[in-house]
Amino acid sequence: MSATLQRILYVEDDVDIRTVSKLALEAVGGFEVEVAASGEEALVRVREFVPDLLLLDVMMPGMDGPTTLRALRTLPDTEAVPAIFMTARALPGEILALKAEGAVGVITKPFDPMTLADQLRALWETQDV
Numbered sequence: 001m002s003a004t005l006q007r008i009l010y011v012e013d014d015v016d017i018r019t020v021s022k023l024a025l026e027a028v029g030g031f032e033v034e035v036a037a038s039g040e041e042a043l044v045r046v047r048e049f050v051p052d053l054l055l056l057d058v059m060m061p062g063m064d065g066p067t068t069l070r071a072l073r074t075l076p077d078t079e080a081v082p083a084i085f086m087t088a089r090a091l092p093g094e095i096l097a098l099k100a101e102g103a104v105g106v107i108t109k110p111f112d113p114m115t116l117a118d119q120l121r122a123l124w125e126t127q128d129v
Helices: 015-028 039-043 066-073 092-100 115-125
Strands: 007-011 032-036 053-057 083-087 103-109
Touching: 007 015, 007 039, 007 115, 015 115, 032 039, 032 115, 039 066, 053 066, 053 103, 053 115, 066 103, 103 115
Parallel strands: 007 032, 007 053, 053 083, 083 103
Antiparallel strands: none
């Protein structure tokens, strides 16, 4: 795991959320962000873009967020990369289940794009780097 958070792989099927989040993370947060519209696409993109953080939507067609994370964990470059889920379903039991999948945190939707980078940094800092 990198000592500083710079590169984020963001997997989100909703084009509007993906666009706004990428813009906010790059312009406000100063991150380098690679986006994927699906879990399948993430598995392809991660071959050339090794992230410091995985940011995954939970509910996606095909491979959902947890399934995508499990698949990314089988790859040498992403087996230990911290992951954060984003979801509109934020009941306590669901959050616990996502953390049991290996997430360091969960960000609920709707979220404020202007504070998203700060939320990611705060969760990143909870890691032993």
